[in-house]
Amino acid sequence: MDRAASLPVGKRRPSRRLRLRRAVASRPVSVLIYLAVMVLILGAAFEGAAAMGYNWQWYRIPRYFWTVGDEGFRWGEIPMGLVATLVLSTLAFALATVIGLVVALLRLSDLVVGRAVARVFLEIVRNSPLLVLLYVFYYVMGPIFGLDRYTASITCLAVFHGALISEIFRAGIESVPKGQWEAASAIGMTRGQVYRWIVLPQSVRFMLPPMTGEVVNMIKSSAIVSVIAVAELTTIGRNLISDTYMSFEIWFTIAAVYLAVTLLISAFASLLEKRHAVRD
Amino acid sequence: MGADGAAGRQGRASDPFATGRAVQGGSPVTDPAPIIALRDVCKFYGPFQALTDVNLDIRQGERVVVCGPSGSGKSTMIRCINRLEEHDTGSIIVDGVELDEETRNIRAVRQDVGMVFQQFNLFPHLTVLENLTIGPIRVRRMGRAQAEALGRKFLDRVHIPEQADKYPAQLSGGQQQRVAIARALCMEPRIMLFDEPTSALDPEMINEVLDVMVELAGTGMTMVVVTHEMGFARKVADRIVFMEAGRIVEAAPPEKFFSAPDSERARLFLNQILDH
Numbered sequence: 001m002d003r004a005a006s007l008p009v010g011k012r013r014p015s016r017r018l019r020l021r022r023a024v025a026s027r028p029v030s031v032l033i034y035l036a037v038m039v040l041i042l043g044a045a046f047e048g049a050a051a052m053g054y055n056w057q058w059y060r061i062p063r064y065f066w067t068v069g070d071e072g073f074r075w076g077e078i079p080m081g082l083v084a085t086l087v088l089s090t091l092a093f094a095l096a097t098v099i100g101l102v103v104a105l106l107r108l109s110d111l112v113v114g115r116a117v118a119r120v121f122l123e124i125v126r127n128s129p130l131l132v133l134l135y136v137f138y139y140v141m142g143p144i145f146g147l148d149r150y151t152a153s154i155t156c157l158a159v160f161h162g163a164l165i166s167e168i169f170r171a172g173i174e175s176v177p178k179g180q181w182e183a184a185s186a187i188g189m190t191r192g193q194v195y196r197w198i199v200l201p202q203s204v205r206f207m208l209p210p211m212t213g214e215v216v217n218m219i220k221s222s223a224i225v226s227v228i229a230v231a232e233l234t235t236i237g238r239n240l241i242s243d244t245y246m247s248f249e250i251w252f253t254i255a256a257v258y259l260a261v262t263l264l265i266s267a268f269a270s271l272l273e274k275r276h277a278v279r280d
Numbered sequence: 281m282g283a284d285g286a287a288g289r290q291g292r293a294s295d296p297f298a299t300g301r302a303v304q305g306g307s308p309v310t311d312p313a314p315i316i317a318l319r320d321v322c323k324f325y326g327p328f329q330a331l332t333d334v335n336l337d338i339r340q341g342e343r344v345v346v347c348g349p350s351g352s353g354k355s356t357m358i359r360c361i362n363r364l365e366e367h368d369t370g371s372i373i374v375d376g377v378e379l380d381e382e383t384r385n386i387r388a389v390r391q392d393v394g395m396v397f398q399q400f401n402l403f404p405h406l407t408v409l410e411n412l413t414i415g416p417i418r419v420r421r422m423g424r425a426q427a428e429a430l431g432r433k434f435l436d437r438v439h440i441p442e443q444a445d446k447y448p449a450q451l452s453g454g455q456q457q458r459v460a461i462a463r464a465l466c467m468e469p470r471i472m473l474f475d476e477p478t479s480a481l482d483p484e485m486i487n488e489v490l491d492v493m494v495e496l497a498g499t500g501m502t503m504v505v506v507t508h509e510m511g512f513a514r515k516v517a518d519r520i521v522f523m524e525a526g527r528i529v530e531a532a533p534p535e536k537f538f539s540a541p542d543s544e545r546a547r548l549f550l551n552q553i554l555d556h
């Protein structure tokens with residue numbers, strides 16, 4: 001498996017160029033490069049802001065995280081917004097997973113109608129901008145089905161990501177060899193049992209990386225519901241700016257909070273993948 | 281080639297495979313109704329006809345070896361018997377149940393018909409023991425403890441009781457195929473189908489699998505085996521079915537088939553494979 005292991009004993013060291021490439025690709029070095037690039041970008045931004053005569057007021061930011069006043073410790077607006085974002089994303093992701101599974105199973109079913117419905121759903125959702133979809137859910141479906149802005153947001157995000165997730169499920173399910181279906185059917189399992197006990201457990205390994213990617217995407221695209229004023233992190237940011245006019249500080253802070261959360265999730269995901277890879 | 285060591289075990293009273301169940305329903309002599317009956321079966325893949333007017337009756341307890349050149353429809357025929365493939369015309373009756381669109385019928389038949397594949401098709405995410413118990417637990421609704429006892433019993437009978445907690449990828453090909461046989465037996469079927477069970481194996485592992493099959497034959501199990509292992513066929517088969525181009529060209533007892541086949545085709549085929 002290991003490439004080095006298959007080399008003949010005493011093989012000479014890899015070339016200098018290759019060593020350089022490997023060094024650059026290694027984790028600490030790539031983190032360093034990443035940080036350097038970020039410093040450059042931020043430096044340029046601050047330089048530009050200084051040239052504009054922007055009045056930095058970073059000292060006013062911490063109070064939006066928490067305050068310790070007469071009534072003791074209190075969480076600020078930003079953590080509350082983050083919690084709202086996470087709740088919204090979690091609900092939407094759960095619903096998206098259900099939609100994704102149903103659509104994937106429909107696409108792989110024997111039902112001609114089922115396959116057609118799934119195809120039409122996918123084409124429509126994948127070819128609409130998320131913002132337009134959100135307007136449709138809020139301004140059109142909302143009044144028709146009596147959805148409030150929160151429910152409309154969750155449904156919209158779930159439908160949008162459900163379409164993407166269904167493709168992940170489909171690819172994962174199709175990655176299981178046909179012989180598995182045959183062996184399971186041959187011992188008398190129903191289609192549902194084959195999915196439940198044989199196919200889905202084996203596709204999890206294929207689906208885990210893209211699914212965590214989708215969690216991150218969901219958190220990022222949940223910011224869009226701020227356009228219909230659903231209270232979450234981005235909306236909080238907008239509100240704070242209209243109160244304080246500190247647009248640079250607040251947007252930098254909000255972006256950093258999103259980044260921190262998504263990095264945490266990615267780290268957790270790679271941990272999970274390692275755990276799953278040990279099995280064979 | 282073949283399973284010389286195991287041949288003598290055939291039919292022994294203390295046979296390790298004897299479950300009592302295999303002889304239910306009477307011996308072939310007193311029970312003339314075939315357990316498998318194919319009548320004028322045709323099967324198409326698109327415009328290509330893979331089976332043409334296949335007629336075959338198999339009695340309970342009979343051991344049938346199916347051979348013939350590659351692409352002659354052997355796999356297609358035995359896969360029709362448990363409906364992994366659907367036949368287009370004609371009828372197939374297995375253990376008194378006609379195979380048609382009725383999914384209940386199909387599942388009932390599949391529980392009565394075990395199948396062993398060329399590529400083993402073990403479930404890689406389950407341990408050996410879990411591979412054996414998943415059918416009894418999920419399909420036969422057996423309790424876990426009971427299913428595990430059953431699994432260990434059959435693991436014993438394919439001579440690898442010590443591998444119960446390993447994953448399939450940790451076993452040799454021969455061991456994997458024996459697990460696959462045990463998995464099928466755990467459903468306590470009345471019929472076993474084998475589709476080239478030794479073709480994917482390294483030569484030194486072929487005999488360990490054939491030995492297990494010979495022992496199984498000794499229990500009175502009805503067996504349909506697609507194989508080119510003529511040593512096995514000679515020892516075990518009651519009848520050899522020779523197929524070519526989707527048709528059964530000849531069906532004869534091994535003595536006759538090997539010494540004086542009726543068809544020129546079968547003679548040529550035998551010359552080819554016995555040459556090696």
Ligand SMILES: Nc1ncnc2c1ncn2[C@@H]1O[C@H](COP(=O)(O)OP(=O)(O)O)[C@@H](O)[C@H]1O
Pocket residue numbers: 325328330348349350351352353354355356357
């Ligand atoms: N799923 C399939 N689609 C199209 N043709 C097939 C399929 N399966 C088998 N065939 C064709 O049917 C014929 C018989 O195949 P098969 O039963 O596998 O032969 P054998 O097992 O005797 O080698 C072959 O010509 C093969 O190419």
Ligand SMILES: [Mg+2]
Pocket residue numbers: 354355356475476
């Ligand atoms: Mg074949």
